[in-house]
Amino acid sequence: MTKTAAIIGGGVIGGGWAARFLLNGWDVRVFDPDPEAERKISEVMDNARRSLPGLSDVPLPDEGTLSFHAELADAVAGVDWIQESVPERLDLKLKVYKSLQEACDPGAVIGSSTSGFKPSELQEGALRPEQIVVTHPFNPVYLLPLIEVVPTGANSAEFVQKAKDLLTSVGFFPLHVRKEIDAHIADRFLEAVWREALWLVKDGVATTTEIDEAIRMGFGIRWAQMGLFETYRVAGGEAGMRHFMAQFGPALKWPWTKLMDVPEFTDELVDMIADQSDAQSGMHSIRELERIRDNNLVGMMRALKAQDYGAGAVLNKHDAALKPGALPTLDEADLSQPIRTLARAVPLDWTDYNGHMTESRYLDAFACSTDRFMEIAGCDSDYIASGGSYFTAETHIRHLDETHAGAKIEVRTQMLLGAGKKLHLFHSMFEGDKLLATGESFLLHVSLENRRPCAPSAAIEAALARVTEAQASLPYPEGAGNAIRKPA
Numbered sequence: 001m002t003k004t005a006a007i008i009g010g011g012v013i014g015g016g017w018a019a020r021f022l023l024n025g026w027d028v029r030v031f032d033p034d035p036e037a038e039r040k041i042s043e044v045m046d047n048a049r050r051s052l053p054g055l056s057d058v059p060l061p062d063e064g065t066l067s068f069h070a071e072l073a074d075a076v077a078g079v080d081w082i083q084e085s086v087p088e089r090l091d092l093k094l095k096v097y098k099s100l101q102e103a104c105d106p107g108a109v110i111g112s113s114t115s116g117f118k119p120s121e122l123q124e125g126a127l128r129p130e131q132i133v134v135t136h137p138f139n140p141v142y143l144l145p146l147i148e149v150v151p152t153g154a155n156s157a158e159f160v161q162k163a164k165d166l167l168t169s170v171g172f173f174p175l176h177v178r179k180e181i182d183a184h185i186a187d188r189f190l191e192a193v194w195r196e197a198l199w200l201v202k203d204g205v206a207t208t209t210e211i212d213e214a215i216r217m218g219f220g221i222r223w224a225q226m227g228l229f230e231t232y233r234v235a236g237g238e239a240g241m242r243h244f245m246a247q248f249g250p251a252l253k254w255p256w257t258k259l260m261d262v263p264e265f266t267d268e269l270v271d272m273i274a275d276q277s278d279a280q281s282g283m284h285s286i287r288e289l290e291r292i293r294d295n296n297l298v299g300m301m302r303a304l305k306a307q308d309y310g311a312g313a314v315l316n317k318h319d320a321a322l323k324p325g326a327l328p329t330l331d332e333a334d335l336s337q338p339i340r341t342l343a344r345a346v347p348l349d350w351t352d353y354n355g356h357m358t359e360s361r362y363l364d365a366f367a368c369s370t371d372r373f374m375e376i377a378g379c380d381s382d383y384i385a386s387g388g389s390y391f392t393a394e395t396h397i398r399h400l401d402e403t404h405a406g407a408k409i410e411v412r413t414q415m416l417l418g419a420g421k422k423l424h425l426f427h428s429m430f431e432g433d434k435l436l437a438t439g440e441s442f443l444l445h446v447s448l449e450n451r452r453p454c455a456p457s458a459a460i461e462a463a464l465a466r467v468t469e470a471q472a473s474l475p476y477p478e479g480a481g482n483a484i485r486k487p488a
């Protein structure tokens with residue numbers, strides 16, 4: 001059954017939560033007194049639709065339904081999850097919990113996006129403290145996997161597990177913070193770096209641009225893939241972490257930080273930082289900056305997916321959970337028709353300077369379809385490990401229409417020949433009913449030992465014979481056997 005989330009406070013963070021739930025198939029109800037909330041969330045949704053679905057290599061569930069509610073009680077009645085993302089003021093958050101707990105289901109999870117309040121502070125005086133837990137996200141909430149889950153003794157172990165399971169089901173990585181502390185775990189680092197950066201600007205050591213370069217040209221990229229301790233272990237050389245600590249231990253006593261002291265936010269400092277930031281980034285609107293950020297994040301996270309490491313491993317796990325049912329097996333497919341061999345959204349890093357899916361990615365998509373066809377015919381990873389596989393000998397692609405980031409595409413594959421060592425496939429790529437491209441491939445079965453063509457296993461021959469018989473009455477596809485010719 002479709003699950004429903006209520007988003008209380010639909011600003012920067014609430015909008016991101018709404019997008020994450022909607023694009024993972026949940027219905028979402030929003031309560032926010034701001035008359036601009038609907039416009040803002042619709043703009044966040046536009047950015048989320050172009051970036052999140054393509055991060056997966058399998059289709060996400062159909063998008064849920066978004067509704068806006070004038071009454072808090074209306075928004076929260078009967079929902080599975082309530083995410084509070086109102087401004088960071090304790091009195092306001094406590095007031096909101098009081099009203100919403102009078103109207104919501106006692107079994108619903110009430111998660112708070114608070115950046116720094118401890119869950120015990122949020123539970124104080126609540127009708128049902130056991131229902132409230134910190135679930136602290138990171139901006140953009142629709143892309144970044146981390147959620148800090150901070151419970152107290154008032155939350156049962158079953159409740160915490162249920163909250164973590166629901167978060168995992170929409171692609172998050174719930175990090176269980178075992179001991180509550182102001183600002184949880186990650187924001188303590190952000191706060192340390194932020195405070196240090198304020199001093200560097202105030203003291204005239206560096207501008208906002210120089211500080212950002214110091215981060216993004218070096219340790220920021222390093223942190224993104226390995227974090228802090230694993231990075232420093234490597235920095236210790238062959239002697240590892242112990243050597244690292246021996247070498248840099250004394251620095252802890254040197255004046256390498258001003259963390260013990262905090263600069264005052266005087267008008268002068270605020271103006272200096274705001275002016276430098278305007279000069280650095282003021283040529284872009286916030287929505288443009290969000291798109292630049294999302295393009296970069298998607299590219300980096302897809303690179304981490306290929307390595308199955310860090311955030312990339314979380315994404316792969318989410319794909320695996322979504323995969324059942326996405327593509328048919330040989331037994332599930334209607335073999336009398338071309339077989340669905342690919343279904344996904346166009347990722348941001350598949351688009352180019354013309355603003356559409358770039359040509360090399362068509363080959364990428366058709367190659368995935370060929371791999372899938374081989375897999376369902378029995379040429380799967382076990383078979384390949386046993387020494388047989390197919391090599392592609394020739395490919396011909398026709399580009400018939402454009403498609404763009406976030407678009408849902410599908411490839412259906414007709415087998416034109418599957419006999420002996422020869423395999424001839426014709427892939428058609430669609431966006432809805434629109435034919436975008438065709439890809440024709442001729443493959444040869446080979447022995448991976450001597451790299452020479454040879455007949456496939458009897459099981460593969462039998463599977464291909466089934467497809468041959470079932471597809472025998474399909475017309476020869478328009479465009480098959482084409483070559484580039486001089487116009488008549």
Ligand SMILES: NC(=O)C1=CN([C@@H]2O[C@H](COP(=O)(O)OP(=O)(O)OC[C@H]3O[C@@H](n4cnc5c(N)ncnc54)[C@H](O)[C@@H]3O)[C@@H](O)[C@H]2O)C=CC1
Nearest residue numbers: 009010011012013014032034085086087088113114115139
């Ligand atoms: N902005 C960030 O980078 C992050 C913020 N957070 C946390 O998320 C929470 C929200 O922060 P932002 O989204 O940045 O703030 P925001 O100012 O962008 O959004 C807050 C929204 O709450 C609405 N609101 C105010 N009173 C309300 C009420 N009584 N009921 C319903 N809605 C109400 C406002 O109209 C506004 O749309 C805070 O607790 C913050 O610490 C967490 C992670 C990152």
Ligand SMILES: C[N+](C)(C)CC(=O)CC(=O)[O-]
Nearest residue numbers: 114115137138139187190
């Ligand atoms: C600045 N901040 C404390 C609101 C940051 C966060 O809470 C997390 C984030 O997204 O950086």
